[in-house]
Amino acid sequence: MSDNVIEARGLLKLYGTARAVNEIDLDIRRAEIFGLLGPNGAGKTTTILMMLGLTEISGGTVNVLGFDPVRQPLEVKRRVGYLPDSVGFYDHLTARENMRYTARLLDIPRRDAEKRIEDALASVQLADVGDKRVSTYSRGMRQRLGIAEIVMKGAEVAILDEPTSGLDPHATNELLEMIRGLKKAGVAVMLSSHLLDRVQSVCDRVALFNKGKIALMGTVVELANQVLGAGHPLLVEAQGTDIEGVIRGIEGVQQVVAGGDGAWRVTADRDVRAAVAHRIVTAGGSLTRLADLQPSLEEVYTRYFQKEIRHAA
Amino acid sequence: MRREGSPFTGVGPVFTKELADHLSSIRMMVLTLFVIVFGAFPVASSLQQLRTVVSADAYLFLRIFTLEPERVQITFVTALNFIIPLMAIGLGFDSVNSEFNRRTLSRVLSQPIYRDALLLGKFLGGLATLAVGLMALWLIVFGAGLLLLGVPPGGVEVARAAGFLVVAIAYGGVWLAVSMLFSVIFRSTATSALCALGLWLFFFILWPMVASSIAMSMAPVQFTSADELLGFEQFGQALMRVSPGTLFSEAVAALLNPETRVFGDFSNLFLARSRGTIPNAPLPFDQSLLLIWPQVTGLVAAMIVLFAAAYVIFQREEVRA
Numbered sequence: 362m363s364d365n366v367i368e369a370r371g372l373l374k375l376y377g378t379a380r381a382v383n384e385i386d387l388d389i390r391r392a393e394i395f396g397l398l399g400p401n402g403a404g405k406t407t408t409i410l411m412m413l414g415l416t417e418i419s420g421g422t423v424n425v426l427g428f429d430p431v432r433q434p435l436e437v438k439r440r441v442g443y444l445p446d447s448v449g450f451y452d453h454l455t456a457r458e459n460m461r462y463t464a465r466l467l468d469i470p471r472r473d474a475e476k477r478i479e480d481a482l483a484s485v486q487l488a489d490v491g492d493k494r495v496s497t498y499s500r501g502m503r504q505r506l507g508i509a510e511i512v513m514k515g516a517e518v519a520i521l522d523e524p525t526s527g528l529d530p531h532a533t534n535e536l537l538e539m540i541r542g543l544k545k546a547g548v549a550v551m552l553s554s555h556l557l558d559r560v561q562s563v564c565d566r567v568a569l570f571n572k573g574k575i576a577l578m579g580t581v582v583e584l585a586n587q588v589l590g591a592g593h594p595l596l597v598e599a600q601g602t603d604i605e606g607v608i609r610g611i612e613g614v615q616q617v618v619a620g621g622d623g624a625w626r627v628t629a630d631r632d633v634r635a636a637v638a639h640r641i642v643t644a645g646g647s648l649t650r651l652a653d654l655q656p657s658l659e660e661v662y663t664r665y666f667q668k669e670i671r672h673a674a
Numbered sequence: 675m676r677r678e679g680s681p682f683t684g685v686g687p688v689f690t691k692e693l694a695d696h697l698s699s700i701r702m703m704v705l706t707l708f709v710i711v712f713g714a715f716p717v718a719s720s721l722q723q724l725r726t727v728v729s730a731d732a733y734l735f736l737r738i739f740t741l742e743p744e745r746v747q748i749t750f751v752t753a754l755n756f757i758i759p760l761m762a763i764g765l766g767f768d769s770v771n772s773e774f775n776r777r778t779l780s781r782v783l784s785q786p787i788y789r790d791a792l793l794l795g796k797f798l799g800g801l802a803t804l805a806v807g808l809m810a811l812w813l814i815v816f817g818a819g820l821l822l823l824g825v826p827p828g829g830v831e832v833a834r835a836a837g838f839l840v841v842a843i844a845y846g847g848v849w850l851a852v853s854m855l856f857s858v859i860f861r862s863t864a865t866s867a868l869c870a871l872g873l874w875l876f877f878f879i880l881w882p883m884v885a886s887s888i889a890m891s892m893a894p895v896q897f898t899s900a901d902e903l904l905g906f907e908q909f910g911q912a913l914m915r916v917s918p919g920t921l922f923s924e925a926v927a928a929l930l931n932p933e934t935r936v937f938g939d940f941s942n943l944f945l946a947r948s949r950g951t952i953p954n955a956p957l958p959f960d961q962s963l964l965l966i967w968p969q970v971t972g973l974v975a976a977m978i979v980l981f982a983a984a985y986v987i988f989q990r991e992e993v994r995a
Contacts, residue, residue, distance in 0.1 A: 435683060
């Protein structure tokens with residue numbers, strides 16, 4: 362078997378005549394974290410549901426761990442953990458009782474189940490509140506309980522739909538740490554999210570969804586090169602002379618944009634940091650900051666959709 | 675394309691969870707209280723009246739269920755005819771849509787079970803809860819009868835009373851299927867409860883009037899023969915039998931009143947045509963069973979059809995919120 366845990370080819374979902382997911386190809390590799398990004402209604406959740414066999418596929422094929430979710434949904438669901446968007450639990454039951462129910466649905470032998478529930482709850486730091494009713498849980502704790510369920514399941518693939526939406530920064534960081542933990546345990550993780558900078562920090566690869574199609578796919582750096590163009594973005598803060606003119610005179614500089622407050626964003630086709638520093642100082646200016654800008658996913662995202670709108674207009 | 679794996683995978687866990695949830699819920703306690711209050715009243719009154727009976731009656735024990743006490747004007751069976759739907763609707767009206775609203779549905783369905791198992795497990799859980807409640811009620815009535823009448827029931831009486839219990843559970847199953855159907859159709863639990871209760875009220879209050887006015891409008895100006903009158907009467911009865919309550923009360927009447935041979939207002943006319951029968955002689959148990967076979971079949975069939983409708987709609991429903 363290949364290294365891919367999920368392979369989708371020409372995956373299509375029609376709602377009436379609308380193409381919610383329009384013939385996408387997608388590969389998820391073993392033990393990687395893959396991010397699905399895109400505006401609401403771009404087809405992310407539909408894609409996820411099709412992979413789990415929870416909604417019908419209108420066309421194309423999906424293969425999850427060697428199984429077909431259309432014909433063998435039970436086999437797929439036995440091996441894939443799913444954390445739905447704003448997951449719900451039975452509020453009148455405790456966390457442990459909720460987990461026990463899932464364990465029974467998974468047909469885990471009772472003696473085995475107790476140990477696995479304990480371990481899973483401990484891994485998401487809920488062991489001490491495991492006997493409290495879920496109605497007392499915060500949103501972050503519910504999400505963690507959802508992760509615990511995936512851990513207990515011993516899933517090979519974890520699919521998380523908007524796992525960080527509505528969480529405070531601290532809870533988000535905790536959750537992302539747990540997602541990294543899943544990856545370390547050899548689980549392939551597929552997640553969809555709006556929090557781009559957070560996604561950037563955990564994802565190995567991302568796919569940018571737009572109107573049911575995958576617009577871009579690859580690592581964050583690859584996407585940045587495609588959308589923002591290859592090059593070295595710089596941030597320069599300086600004063601005392603005609604900084605913009607000085608920088609424009611440097612060979613290799615393509616673009617200088619004033620960012621206000623004595624700051625400029627510079628794009629060059631090579632590393633021009635040394636030259637920039639030298640020129641400003643010799644021109645009598647005082648250089649206060651010179652930073653290499655990492656391409657940010659947010660920038661890629663915004664720029665890409667700006668382009669889209671412009672093309673459409 | 676065929677899907678693989680048994681559709682019944684996971685029915686067991688869903689069933690046990692539903693049963694445990696129902697039995698421990700406050701709602702169940704309220705419903706039980708309701709049933710006891712409504713059931714105890716006619717039973718207590720009829721017991722009081724039966725204690726004064728001196729004439730020999732082979733089916734004295736069964737009279738607890740069917741006697742209409744002078745003061746209360748309602749038999750235990752009539753009370754049940756009214757209460758069982760309420761209980762069933764109370765158990766089923768939010769069974770599927772509450773999972774949806776709590777957002778547990780997609781999480782549960784992402785476990786290795788089919789939707790079939792979820793729906794069937796929920797239905798069986800509700801039916802078992804209903805059966806437990808009715809059985810308890812039945813035993814209470816039986817016990818009270820033993821204590822207060824001091825007459826042990828005969829074997830046939832027990833068999834007939836047990837048959838009554840089975841019919842009551844089937845009747846509850848119909849209304850449970852109705853309420854589950856609405857819980858699949860409507861996302862809002864309030865709407866589904868309202869629709870189920872509306873249907874219940876419709877069948878109880880409006881349908882008898884509607885059925886008789888339909889029948890009246892079809893009636894000829896003047897009946898020229900007994901056959902014509904009978905045919906008309908049968909048509910009216912058929913209309914009434916659309917309501918599960920009618921099926922229940924007919925089946926129960928035949929079980930608990932062994933004298934019952936035919937149903938309806940014109941029973942004398944029917945009797946006149948069946949020669950060689952002794953009026954008011956009790957039928958043997960197996961004959962009574964034969965008599966109510968269509969009614970019981972009708973109840974079970976209604977239950978299955980309603981469940982199948984709920985199943986089909988549930989299969990097509992999107993999981994996402």
